[in-house]
Amino acid sequence: MSSTDSFTLDAPTVLCIAVSLSLMPAAFILSKALIPANKTRDRVLFFWHAYDALTHLFIEGSFAYQCFFSYTTVTSTPHQGPFFLNDPTRLYGPAYGTGPTARLWQEYAKADRRWAGADLTVISLELLTVFIGGPAAVYICYLLSRSSNETLTTKSRGSVKATLWFVAIALATAELYGGFMTFAPEWLTGSTSLATEDPVYLWLYLFFFNTLWVFLPLWVLWEAAKELRGAFVAAETQVEQKSQ
Structure with a gap:
């Protein structure tokens, strides 16, 4: 483990945590507005994927931005390559930014210092998360909203749900x-x-904010498995009935 200063609850820290948590009520409001009250599971699915999308696009998107556009110039090479963007004269990352999103990631980096700079593995994963995971979560929200449309024909609703669960399985697997x-x-x-x-860095920053992307994707996969089982059982039952 790395040594670090103890957690300090000052005004900037409170603001950073509040911004991160503010996406949850935003996702909840969207789920109530777009999914009927009688579709509880769809509301929960919508809430999760809306929160997922907002986090990927805005919070993690800001990290990707900071990694590419915030830097400091160095006069001597601090270490041997490889260098981010193949530039040995610059150090990139949120640690060298001055804006609100840089401060947000500087706060999280107190728990995981890789997020202060341009860690190549982290950036590679975040590019996939921002540009594929975020839009995929938005698309799932769209499909959930569309599948709740009572005017859809049975065939159209079935097609929407098939696409929904295919994308949801892919995204949940990618999250894990x-x-x-x-x-x-x-x-x-x-x-x-x-x-x-x-304890705050461990249980709030590292455990809580990261295991959400373990438990909820696992639940999505569980629900997807039930949907697949139901669809195949219904299809086989229909084939059996036709053969009789």
Whole structure:
């Protein structure tokens, strides 16, 4: 584990945490507005994917922006390559930014210092998350909203749901894989970048904000498995009835 200062609850820290958590009520409001009250599971699915999309596009999107556009110039090469963007004269990352989103990631980097700079593995995963995961979550929300439209024909609704669960399975699997690839290098090297000694950094920053992307994708896969089983059982039953 890496040594770090203890958690301090100052005004900038409160603001950073509030911004991160503010996406949850936003997603909840959208789910209530776009999904009928009698479709509880669809509301929960919509809420999760709306929160997922907002986080990927805005929070993690700001990280990607900081990695490419915030930097400091160095006069001597601090280490041997490879260098981010193949530029040995610059150090990139949120640590060198001055705006609100840079401050947000500087705060999270107190728990995982890889997010302060331009860690190549983290950036590679975040590019996929921002440009594929975020839009996929938006698309799932659209499909959930469309499938709740009572005017759709049975055939159209079935087509929408088939696409919905296909994309949901792909995204949930990607979320789990991305989380593993983010933290497995740390687990295998003694968590040298993680501030596991401070309980707030460990349980709020690292555990809570990251295991959401473990438990909820697993639940999505569980629901998808039930949908697939139901669809195949219904199809086989229909074939059996026709053959009789």
